[in-house]
Amino acid sequence: MKAFEYASPTTKEQAVSLLGNQWGETEILAGGTDLLSLMKEYLSTPKRVVNVKEIKEFQGIRYSPGAGLRLGALVTLEELMDHAAVKKEYPALAQAAEGVRSQQIRNSGTVGGDLCQRPRCWYFRNGFGYFPKGEGGEDLVINGENQYHAILGNSGPAYFVNPSSLAPALIALNAKIRLFGAQGWREVEAEQFFVTPKSEGEREYVLKPREILGEILVPPAKGIKSATYEVRQKEALDWPLAAASVALKINGTGVKEARLVLGHVAPVPWRCQEAETVLAGKSGEESIAEAAQVALKGAKPLSKNGYKVQLARVALKRAILQAAQGGA
Amino acid sequence: MGFHTWGGRGHDSECRLTINPDGSVVVALGSQDLGTGTRTILAMVAGETFVLPVDAIKINIGQAPDYPPSGASGGSTTVGGVSSATRRAAQDALDQLFAKVAPALGAEAAQLEAVGGKVQVKGNPTKSLTWKQATAKLGVTAVNTTGKNPGAGKLIDSGVGGVQMADVTVDIETGIVKMNKFVAVQDCGLVINEKTAESQVFGAMIMGVCYSLMEERIMDEYLGRPLNSNMEFYKLAGIGDIGEFVVHMWKDPEQDGRGVIGLGEPPVISPAAAIGNAVANAIGARVPRVPFTPDRVLAALEKKGGLTS
Numbered sequence: 001m002k003a004f005e006y007a008s009p010t011t012k013e014q015a016v017s018l019l020g021n022q023w024g025e026t027e028i029l030a031g032g033t034d035l036l037s038l039m040k041e042y043l044s045t046p047k048r049v050v051n052v053k054e055i056k057e058f059q060g061i062r063y064s065p066g067a068g069l070r071l072g073a074l075v076t077l078e079e080l081m082d083h084a085a086v087k088k089e090y091p092a093l094a095q096a097a098e099g100v101r102s103q104q105i106r107n108s109g110t111v112g113g114d115l116c117q118r119p120r121c122w123y124f125r126n127g128f129g130y131f132p133k134g135e136g137g138e139d140l141v142i143n144g145e146n147q148y149h150a151i152l153g154n155s156g157p158a159y160f161v162n163p164s165s166l167a168p169a170l171i172a173l174n175a176k177i178r179l180f181g182a183q184g185w186r187e188v189e190a191e192q193f194f195v196t197p198k199s200e201g202e203r204e205y206v207l208k209p210r211e212i213l214g215e216i217l218v219p220p221a222k223g224i225k226s227a228t229y230e231v232r233q234k235e236a237l238d239w240p241l242a243a244a245s246v247a248l249k250i251n252g253t254g255v256k257e258a259r260l261v262l263g264h265v266a267p268v269p270w271r272c273q274e275a276e277t278v279l280a281g282k283s284g285e286e287s288i289a290e291a292a293q294v295a296l297k298g299a300k301p302l303s304k305n306g307y308k309v310q311l312a313r314v315a316l317k318r319a320i321l322q323a324a325q326g327g328a
Numbered sequence: 329m330g331f332h333t334w335g336g337r338g339h340d341s342e343c344r345l346t347i348n349p350d351g352s353v354v355v356a357l358g359s360q361d362l363g364t365g366t367r368t369i370l371a372m373v374a375g376e377t378f379v380l381p382v383d384a385i386k387i388n389i390g391q392a393p394d395y396p397p398s399g400a401s402g403g404s405t406t407v408g409g410v411s412s413a414t415r416r417a418a419q420d421a422l423d424q425l426f427a428k429v430a431p432a433l434g435a436e437a438a439q440l441e442a443v444g445g446k447v448q449v450k451g452n453p454t455k456s457l458t459w460k461q462a463t464a465k466l467g468v469t470a471v472n473t474t475g476k477n478p479g480a481g482k483l484i485d486s487g488v489g490g491v492q493m494a495d496v497t498v499d500i501e502t503g504i505v506k507m508n509k510f511v512a513v514q515d516c517g518l519v520i521n522e523k524t525a526e527s528q529v530f531g532a533m534i535m536g537v538c539y540s541l542m543e544e545r546i547m548d549e550y551l552g553r554p555l556n557s558n559m560e561f562y563k564l565a566g567i568g569d570i571g572e573f574v575v576h577m578w579k580d581p582e583q584d585g586r587g588v589i590g591l592g593e594p595p596v597i598s599p600a601a602a603i604g605n606a607v608a609n610a611i612g613a614r615v616p617r618v619p620f621t622p623d624r625v626l627a628a629l630e631k632k633g634g635l636t637s
Contacts, residue, residue, distance in 0.1 A: 101566070122546070134550050143549075144548045144549065145546050233621065233622060236566020241622060311502055311503075314502050
C-alpha cells in the first residue's frame, strides 16, 4: 500500500473541502471493504484518504409511512437487512443486502460503499483498467475470459458488470440518491446515478470527484410488492451470476405497474422498460415468462457468457414470483 | 457413487527412541507433521507400547540430519513409515528395559509386562515397580534404540479402498448444483486414531466438493497469467455449500490385522465421480468436465435436448 495522508472530518463541508479535483487524488473511506483491497493491490493510490464515518448526518435509517425511507450513506448492510420497516415495506432491499454472504462485509460495508464500489471485472482487478487491451491493442475481454461479463449494454468499450447489490433494488423502488458538494446538495434518480465510462479517467457514476454520496430517499411503498432474486453459485460469499430486483403494483390479480431491474448483466444496473409494459395489466405466469423473454431480447452474449442470458431470465422470473407471492 | 483405491504403503523410516533413567521417553524422527496428526499418532504408538499416557512421550520431528531419516510426506506414505518404525523402536526399548529391571523383580525379562505406568511380573501386581522406579534401575545409561519400518507384513500393508455416495439437487433452470448429503466409507487397515482418520476423510470430502463444483484456475490465454488468484474470485465452498457429511471408517479385526496404511489422499480421488454421477442421474446427461459450473450444466442439458425434455 502506498503511503497516504489520513483525514477524519466531522462535518460534510469539511469533508468536501478535503477532496481533490481529480479522481484518484483522494478517496472516500467508509466501510473500507472495497477501498482497502484496491489500495493494497495498488489499484488505487490516493494522496489522501478522507474518512467520512464520523459525519453523523450521513448515518441512520428513518422511516415513516408518509415520507418513506431515508438511508444515510453510512448505514451498514447489516443494519439495512435487520431493519423492521425495511424488511416489511421494502423486502427487495433487505433481500439484496442479505445476498452479500459475508457477515464481516455486511457489518462494515455501507450502503454508499455498495453503490460506489469499483468493478469486479478480474481484468480491472488485475490492473488492466476498464478496457483491458493486449500489447497489440487486442481487446482482452472479447478474446479472453468473459464468462462473468456483460450480456447487455455491452457494445463496448466497457464490458464489466455493475457489482452493486443494492442498486437494482433502489432503482426498482424508484429511489433518489442525494449527493453533497461545494454547492450543497443535489439529487439524482437512482437509475441516473450509474453511467458506462467511455474513457479510463471516468468513473461508473455521476458523482463528481468533490462530491460525497450522503443519503438515499426511497418513496413510500404502499401497495407495492418488491423482491430481489440473485443467481449465485455459492451460499458462501460469491458474486451473483445474475440478479433481478422488481417492484410491482398489484391490482386485484393483475400487475398494474412494474419496475424491473437486472443486476450483474451490464456495466450499469439494467432497467427493463419494455418488459415492464408486457407485465403491466396482465396476470398469470405466462406474462411473467413473456416479460423475462422480452427483457433479455436485446442480449448480445460474448464468447463465454451465453449462459448468463438464461440465468438473467430466471432471476427476473423468480423475483417477480417472489414479489407477487410475498412482498409487502 | 464413486470408488477409489490407493497404495499407501509406508515409506522408509527410522525412529530413534530413548528411555531416560528419569523415566522420560523421547521419540526422534526426521519426519514432518503436515497438520495430519503425525505427532499425535507417534505419541499414541509409543505410549501404547509402554502403556504410558501420550503426554509422557516427547516427540521430536522435523530436524534432519539431527534426527534419523524418514521419507518425504507424499503418496500417503507417512503414517505407515513412522508408526512402524516407532513401534519397532519402542518394543525393542521396552525389552531392553525389562532386561535391566528383571533381577530387581526376581523374574526373567520375558515374564515382565508394562501395565498402566508400571512394570510388573505378568499377572502379578504385587511384584511391580512404578515406571520411574523401573527406569531408575538404568543407572546412568539411557536405553537407546533405533527402529526401522520393516516393510509390508504385520505392522503395515498397502492398498485401501473407499466408496462415496453423493446426493445432490440440480436447479435445471440455472444449472446450479447443491450438495445435500455426502457419505464416505473408507478402509485403511489398522486405524491408530479414529478422530484424525475421520478428519482426513472429511477434509478430502470438502476439497472434493470444491473441485467438483467450483475450483478452477482461470488463465488468460493472451496474458498467460491467472485472473482469479485471490479469495474473491477463486471459488471455494463455505459451510452452507457442502451439505451433510457422513464418514464410516471400516473397522474390524480383519482390517486391524493388516496393519497401518496411509489415508491422506485416497478419499479425495472419487468425489468428482460420485458427484458427477449424481448430477448425471439428476439431469439425464453427462457434464463432461469438472467443475460442474452452471454454464457447463446448462450446456449439457441443452445438448440433451433442452430444459423441458
